Amino acid sequence: MTQYLEFEKPLAEIEGKAEELRAMARANPEADVEKEAGQLDQKAKDLLNQLYGNLTPWRKCQVARHPERPHAQDYINALFTEYTPLAGDRNFADDHAVMGGIARLDGRPVMVIGHEKGKDTKSRIERNFGMARPEGYRKAIRLMDLADRFGLPVITLVDTPGAYPGKGAEERGQSEAIARSTQKCLDLNVPLISVIVGEGGSGGAVAFATANRVAMLDHSIYSVISPEGCASILWKDAGKAGEAAEALRLTAQNLYELGVCDRIIPEPTGGAHRDQATTIANVRKALLAMLAEFDGKTADQNRADRRAKYLKLGSKGLAA
Structure with missing residues (x-):
C-alpha cells in the first residue's frame, strides 16, 4: 500500500475510492464498477500530474525522504552483478549505515559504495537511518583505496540526512573521518561517479560525493544543512522549514544551475517510489554514460578533471 505524503492527501482519497470500488467488485462479481473506477483513475492521474508538475523545494524534500x-x-x-560485499573499517567495527563492495555494472568491474537507510523499523534502526558513524567513512576510505589499487571506477549512492552526531561518533573522530573520506575522493586516480538518490545531507554526503560527476535524481536534495535545522538556527522555529528550503537552493534543478550537479536523472511522475523499476533503469543509463566519459583517461586526467570541477564552483549563479 502506497504511503501518501501530506500534500498528496486529495490523491489518496481518489485512489482509495477507486480501490474500494474494485474491492466491491471482487466481492460481488456481478457489480459493474469498472467504468466509474476508470474515471477515478483518470482523475487521480490528472491530479498526480498537477501535483508533481511544479513541486516546491519543501515538497521535493518530502518526496526525497x-x-x-x-x-x-x-x-x-x-543494477549490479557479482556483487561481493566488503565489511568493516579494520579499526573499530562495521557500520551498517554504509554498504559497499566489488561488483560489475554491465559487465564492467566497479567498486560501489552507498548509504542504506533500511525499509522497516528493524532495518532502519540497524542501519541508523542512513547516518554513518566514523567507522562507516573509514570503511568507505578502505574500499576506495582498494578500488584505486586495482583500477576500479568508484560509484557512490548518496542518501543520508547527514553524519551521525552522537557522542560516541564524536569521540571516535567523526569530523576527521569525514574530512579524510572527502580527501580520499579528491585524491583517487580512478573516476568517481556519485548519484544523489534521496537526501544529500551535509558533510555526510560530501564525504561520498566529491566526485568527477555528480548526478541527482529529479526529486532528490543536496544541502549543507536540513531545512528544519536551518530554520531552527535562523528563526528559532523549525516550522519555517519551507522558507528555509527555498533559501537553501537544495533541489537538483537549483544545483544544476549552480554547477554543483552535472546531470539530472528523471523520475516517473509521482516520484521514484511509484515506479522503482523505471527509476533504476534511468540511473543505470546515467551511470553508464558518465563512466564512458572517462574511458581511456589517465590517473592524472581523472584527478585534474575533479580538481577543475571544484575550483570553478561558485562561478555560476552568483548574481541570483
Whole structure:
C-alpha cells in the first residue's frame, strides 16, 4: 500500500475510492464498477500530474525522504552483478549505515559504495537511518583505496540526512573521518561517479560525493544543512522549514544551475517510489554514460578533471 505524503492527501482519497470500488467488485462479481473506477483513475492521474508538475523545494524534500524510495540496496540488487560485499573499517567495527563492495555494472568491474537507510523499523534502526558513524567513512576510505589499487571506477549512492552526531561518533573522530573520506575522493586516480538518490545531507554526503560527476535524481536534495535545522538556527522555529528550503537552493534543478550537479536523472511522475523499476533503469543509463566519459583517461586526467570541477564552483549563479 502506497504511503501518501501530506500534500498528496486529495490523491489518496481518489485512489482509495477507486480501490474500494474494485474491492466491491471482487466481492460481488456481478457489480459493474469498472467504468466509474476508470474515471477515478483518470482523475487521480490528472491530479498526480498537477501535483508533481511544479513541486516546491519543501515538497521535493518530502518526496526525497519518502520511505518507499529505492535505497542503495535496491540499486545494488537491480543494477549490479557479482556483487561481493566488503565489511568493516579494520579499526573499530562495521557500520551498517554504509554498504559497499566489488561488483560489475554491465559487465564492467566497479567498486560501489552507498548509504542504506533500511525499509522497516528493524532495518532502519540497524542501519541508523542512513547516518554513518566514523567507522562507516573509514570503511568507505578502505574500499576506495582498494578500488584505486586495482583500477576500479568508484560509484557512490548518496542518501543520508547527514553524519551521525552522537557522542560516541564524536569521540571516535567523526569530523576527521569525514574530512579524510572527502580527501580520499579528491585524491583517487580512478573516476568517481556519485548519484544523489534521496537526501544529500551535509558533510555526510560530501564525504561520498566529491566526485568527477555528480548526478541527482529529479526529486532528490543536496544541502549543507536540513531545512528544519536551518530554520531552527535562523528563526528559532523549525516550522519555517519551507522558507528555509527555498533559501537553501537544495533541489537538483537549483544545483544544476549552480554547477554543483552535472546531470539530472528523471523520475516517473509521482516520484521514484511509484515506479522503482523505471527509476533504476534511468540511473543505470546515467551511470553508464558518465563512466564512458572517462574511458581511456589517465590517473592524472581523472584527478585534474575533479580538481577543475571544484575550483570553478561558485562561478555560476552568483548574481541570483
